[in-house]
Amino acid sequence: MTAFLSSLGFGLVTASVLAIAATGFTLQFGVTDVLNLAYGAVMTAGAFVAYVLNAAGVSVWIGLVVAMIVCGAGSVLLNACVYAPFQRRGVSPITMVIVSLGMTLIIEFGVQAAAGGTSVSYSMSDGPSLRAGGLDLSVVQLVVIGLSLLVMAGTHVLLRYTRLGKAMRATAANKTLARNCGIRTGRVIAVTWAVTGALCGLAGVVFAMDAGSFGATSTDLFLVLILAAVFLGGPGQAYGAMLGAVIIGVATEVSAAYITPDYKYVIGFVILLVMLGVRPSGLLGARA
């Protein structure tokens, strides 16, 4: 029971990091139509932005905010300078995936060139441990869980109750019709890159906090879990990604405690494959 509860604690933290990352990823994909596999690399870049500031003596929490701004702006540029020009030429979606893989390598090697090949970690205090109902979590872990809940609630409010959020959903559902309504979808898409890029930066920093130490390629495997959560929930479905993140996050950590940690990424993907076999559109995706 103790083993289960402690793994459940890890699972909740992993699920929280995953939920932030997957919400941003699925929103980005749904609205912009780009399956941006460089998302993991942008997370790493965000984690390193916070690291550079942290190493210079700045609080990692300030670093987190700066990382969100840098990744938001960087994602807008990534789209404007790379993805949008390719999209305007009408290249196929699979070509865009290859382009985003290329960007993954460019960003990761860029980070490596700037930061060196060794793993680094933030200098921060985890704060006292808190026990409740058999769960044992540090203050930092609780903050990560809290941030994740905030991101999910904020996404809900954005998409359901704001003019911008509804325009994002309209653009995702039917871009031409959105333009016929007078919506400047180019701007909506640019704002989407900024918002989801900021979420990506946030996810990168909390991922690095959770991992303890990280390097330029640390998010490569995590991207697999993001994809699993996103496609489990149904691509483009914000609530689906949140649900998928909780299922994948908890399942991988609990299985790591009972089977072996080596298999946790495999477990995440097995869940996805079973799901795709049973219901290809994902848990909350529209039926074909």
Next chain:
Amino acid sequence: MSDEPLPDEHAPRRAGAPLRAESVTAGYGGDPVIRDITVAADPGQVVALVGANGSGKSTLLKSLTGIVRVTGGTVTVGDTDITRWAPEAVARAGVGYVPQVDDVFAPLTVRENLEMGGYLLRPARVAERVDHVVTVFPRLGQMLTRPAGKLSGGERKMLAMGRVLMLEPGVFLLDEPTANLAPAIARTLLAEHVRRLADSGAAVLIVEQRARAVLAIADFAYVLAGGEVRMSGTPARLAADPAFTESFLGGAAPRA
């Protein structure tokens, strides 16, 4: 960041905006699909575009709304030349377009669809216009929280029309609004709603397969074939032309 609502004095108004397409040639990048087409619709008029499948009717509407690239000719609304404007700019110029398919935002609720139709309006005005559209299409009022994807064909087309009504455009472009509708619903839609749009002062350009039904409510009609205008005239004049009745009304004598 996001689009600002239009100031009221710039909001599109129903009052008089004649639509003119002069010698329009357009296509998808290869050979032009429509050539040298000239059509016009004045405020208060329903103007019908009829013709067989593939005659270029839908392409003409798409070229007027900026979805398909115009390679020759001009499109004007009132005194404004909107040739080659982007679709979002055409909407801002007071042109409302109901496509034949993909005419609603399926995952959004009925109310959200109407709100997107009124995207360019102030928030308070959006609520007023939703109330108005619901009086025009009472059925929509009973299903404001339902996702558009779950509506029946007839309800869905009402929503598509209602979405366009939100902005009170001076020009309506309707692409086969009665396709896939039961004949009774189709007649009601044309006789009540489409005709009423024109009667309240808008210019209506409508593409229809149901030639007889649309001619019953139209003031003028163009017959397209092979991407060109082959015939044009009032419904009465066309009905008296054997070349037209044999091709489009099955040779039967037209009912008034």
